[in-house]
Amino acid sequence: MDKIAAVEKALRTAAPDALIGVVTSAFVEYYGAEKVELRLADYGMRSLQTVESVPFVTEPVPIHDSPQGRAFGAQEPVVTSDPTDRSVEVHLPVTIRGDRMGVLSARLPESGYTQALLPEMQHICEALGHEILVAERDTDLYVLARRAARLTLAAEMQWQLLPGRSCSRPEFSVGAQLEPAYAIFGDNYDWSASADHLTLTVANGMGQGIEASLLTNLAVNAMRNARRAGLDLAGQATLADQAVYAQYQGRVHVSALLLRFGLNTGDVEAVDAGSPRLWRLRGRTVDPISFDQQLPLGMFEDTVYTPQHFTVRPGDRLLLGTDGVYDAASPVGERYGERALAHALTSTRLLPPAQVPGAVLRELAGYHGETPLNDDALVVCLDWNGRPAGEARD
Numbered sequence: 001m002d003k004i005a006a007v008e009k010a011l012r013t014a015a016p017d018a019l020i021g022v023v024t025s026a027f028v029e030y031y032g033a034e035k036v037e038l039r040l041a042d043y044g045m046r047s048l049q050t051v052e053s054v055p056f057v058t059e060p061v062p063i064h065d066s067p068q069g070r071a072f073g074a075q076e077p078v079v080t081s082d083p084t085d086r087s088v089e090v091h092l093p094v095t096i097r098g099d100r101m102g103v104l105s106a107r108l109p110e111s112g113y114t115q116a117l118l119p120e121m122q123h124i125c126e127a128l129g130h131e132i133l134v135a136e137r138d139t140d141l142y143v144l145a146r147r148a149a150r151l152t153l154a155a156e157m158q159w160q161l162l163p164g165r166s167c168s169r170p171e172f173s174v175g176a177q178l179e180p181a182y183a184i185f186g187d188n189y190d191w192s193a194s195a196d197h198l199t200l201t202v203a204n205g206m207g208q209g210i211e212a213s214l215l216t217n218l219a220v221n222a223m224r225n226a227r228r229a230g231l232d233l234a235g236q237a238t239l240a241d242q243a244v245y246a247q248y249q250g251r252v253h254v255s256a257l258l259l260r261f262g263l264n265t266g267d268v269e270a271v272d273a274g275s276p277r278l279w280r281l282r283g284r285t286v287d288p289i290s291f292d293q294q295l296p297l298g299m300f301e302d303t304v305y306t307p308q309h310f311t312v313r314p315g316d317r318l319l320l321g322t323d324g325v326y327d328a329a330s331p332v333g334e335r336y337g338e339r340a341l342a343h344a345l346t347s348t349r350l351l352p353p354a355q356v357p358g359a360v361l362r363e364l365a366g367y368h369g370e371t372p373l374n375d376d377a378l379v380v381c382l383d384w385n386g387r388p389a390g391e392a393r394d
Helices: 003-013 016-031 067-074 115-135 141-145 153-161 209-228 233-248 337-347 356-368
Strands: 035-041 047-050 078-082 087-096 099-109 166-169 172-179 187-193 197-205 254-262 267-273 277-282 285-288 308-311 317-321 377-384
Touching (some): 003 016, 003 115, 016 035, 067 099, 087 115, 099 166, 153 187, 153 209, 172 356, 197 377, 209 233, 233 267, 317 356, 356 377
Antiparallel strands (some): 035 099, 078 087, 087 099, 187 197, 267 308, 277 285
């Protein structure tokens, strides 16, 4: 049996917490590996944490200053050598459908390594990533490996609600990040793609702590319920509005921006129900995309939402941010605002969208200095590639 097929079969039949053992055995048998370890990116996207039965035994490595981090950031294998013991270390990204999960590292004897082995090693990593997504339903092993510190209960609820941190298809690539990652409460993003549409939403629940997280959970699940029932974008906003109002009677609300992209055309339908904002980078020019603001979800009973429209072109980059980003204050009280955001969007134009949110949030952290953020901060970046003419799907 082909070695790749054998590894895939072994992964499918392994216990959820035994996946890394399967891959280790395969690397030992096929490549003579002396050591194999899997590291997953932490929630703050600052470190790579080892997957191990007892958490926090092995020191994490930084994403921005390590060979493993270079493989994670570049999404390409990184190979380092150690002449003293005649070995090489191969660091391979583990990524599924554009969602960057972590890095698999293996120490191999120098005599047995050739660059021609990298494609099949990478294939094994892809199979491992797919199985981790399935295994996470039945074990906390991989979830625990992602945390460099304890999450607040509100943050635990929010991270479980999120679809992932990045996603790629031929038509688009999208990435997102939340701060403070371990204490987030009300901000949220969501996306779902079908054959011909991408729906992308950003929500910001009023309040703090558990109350904000519960509120956002209600709104996001109401929008998902409406979307899965086949309601249009205005219908999704309306159902979420009714659900929030029925529960809270207007005492609290959720600000939201709902977008629905036509993958064949680049036409975008939008419902602006509150504070999240949108900017577009086209070429080297950054422009805010403004809408007629409508009432936040749950503020009043029977609110009617009216969609608006704009168009994206191949090569466009969109940035969505909540008020925790553009209203963040410097030590002297100056707001981050659109000028600083435009500069951040321009300065990160060469980065892939999965890396842009983290870069913008790091720049934001430098801007406000020691002054703590007064609110959650959420950034979503989307690159639009479009679908070539003649590739429309039924």
